[in-house]
Amino acid sequence: MYALPKEYEVIVVGSGHAGVEAALASARLGCPTLLLTQNLDTVAQMSCNPAIGGSAKGQIVREIDALGGAMGVNADATGIQFRMLNRSKGPSVQAPRVQCDKKAYQFRMKAVLESTAGLDIKQANVSRIIVDGKGNVTGVETDLGMAVYGKAVILTSGTFLRGLLHVGETSRPGGRMADTSSGLSDSICQLGFEAGRFKTGTPCRIAGRSIDFTKCEMQRGDEPLPRFSFLPPKAAALGEIFTLNRDPFHVEQVPCWITHTTARTHDIIRRNLYRSPLYNGKIEGTGPRYCPSIEDKIVKFAERESHQIFLEPEGRHTDEFYVNGLSTSLPYDVQVDFIRSVPGLEHAELMRPGYAVEYDYFPPTQLRPTLETKLVDGLYFAGQVNGTSGYEEAAAQGLIAGANAALKVRQRAPLILARHEAYIGVLIDDLTSIGTDEPYRMFTSRAEHRLSLRQDNADQRLTDKGFAVGLVDAMRREVFGAKMAQLGELRKSVYELKIQGKPVSALLKMTDFKVKSLPAEIQRLSPHEIWDLVEIDLKYEGYVQRQAGQNQKLIRTRAKPIPSDIDYERIAGLRRESRQKLAAARPTSIGHAEQLRGVTPADISILSIWLEKNRLDICREMAPS
């Protein structure tokens, strides 16, 4: 075994969305960091759709950006279509989404890694995690007989662990089409970790020149560009090595196109279901319910006559189109057949087929809130290996794992975001405390504080925190400071300025009153982005306060203790399954009971009321004797 002479403090395995953020965060915190990945040409590859953000995910990207991460700036620099989703709805559900040039995104991210001080990147296939006799990680081994030693290791190997690809009757090992699978999970299971099996899928890519766009509806991007990064475009472009959007103010946007499935599409799929590995029992892993394959949609929503399809360009200099909405693992011939039953795609040429991938993941309840494993000291897991799905969810975990590995090595306090501070906090808390029985993706409904966890205020929630840890540099802190000064001024002024005796703040609290209704000389007091923030804060103030009250109540309820010898048979109204689960797990508090799978909110409510009614007896039982 050849031992690399250079020792690192942090070693990252994998250069997907989790791996790159982990490596960058660790290096930003001053730790000599090594990133090892199977293929240096696939850094930050978007395995599925060529877009970053979207509902709840866009909020996560803004949070990553506020913490100094790379995903937002990279998407802005290589974006070809920018949209703010849910613009007509409330600010808490508005989310930016950027269609990216897939290859430019990868090349630029690789250039960012290469230009980061203290970070080395090498192509290598990691085959074993090295752990000493005391349960501490000490390094990794590669399949070419190289050992690298370090104080912390972050595993971010995505869908590659015992990855198995399926197209119809054909199955072959692979982490992604044209990429090899990794046997590393065997070595990890030997350390005592529990593994599970999930699956996901992707649609075919077709040639743009074979699409009849006259039969599709055009979908344009928004102007002005809803960008991810809180840095002004010029500042974000500082030190650029590779940027597609050289003039970040004037990006020529590329349209996407909308079409739909037909009765014929559904008929072809129905007739061929027996050839789908999803339906003939070949695929064992659990797939994402919220992101079903077209086979699933046809079976589960049999009453629907049509499903919408988005044709999304994969880049500015390629003719490939991603067929969003038609994820499938049906055989090649069936894919050609059903694609050609869609208006506009009658002559579509497949460039790459759709497929499903099954892979190992490690149930994330085996992790601490820092994403360090409970079993091996200094070993961290981030991204799809933790049972999540999505680039943004992966990147967020990578950032937190990278920061925490570096903080631990430097014997500093960990970075843990609370549920009320960030979607990232919700994500990691859900994963590490409850776990997941299907690929986990973020939804706004998962966040009980969603009214205050908005995309527009992610910098206000997180920049100072990131700066205190060392993730945010002085330039970003300065930009943020200047913005906060402007915001502070305006927040004061709206209470002082009056129109016909009414403070501007009171006017802006009214649902139908908008900033643009104010006299021009008042509007000129501040840039429109600052006005927007003040307006949102005022309009949402009441709701946010009410939510804070409800959350306080929830926190008190969750803290309610449950006596260890409680007899669940005595509690009338509890479902049998809940009774069994509660009796087996013996939760110590309502919060703990809520996390048990199979115990419904209704049962929690019954238990909570019962505890309240029997409070005096319980207090007596729990009092120290």
Ligand SMILES: Cc1cc2nc3c(=O)[nH]c(=O)nc-3n(C[C@H](O)[C@H](O)[C@H](O)COP(=O)(O)OP(=O)(O)OC[C@H]3O[C@@H](n4cnc5c(N)ncnc54)[C@H](O)[C@@H]3O)c2cc1C
């Ligand atoms: C076919 C397919 C369809 C998908 N569909 C969707 C979807 O519809 N919606 C959605 O949200 N997400 C989807 N995803 C998931 C999305 O791609 C992932 O969530 C995201 O990329 C996870 O990021 P990651 O960094 O955890 O892992 P990945 O992006 O998978 O990156 C893993 C990295 O680890 C490297 N690696 C693996 N093993 C080793 C090793 N032993 N040694 C060194 N390097 C190693 C790989 O080369 C790669 O660089 C899909 C993925 C696939 C493959």
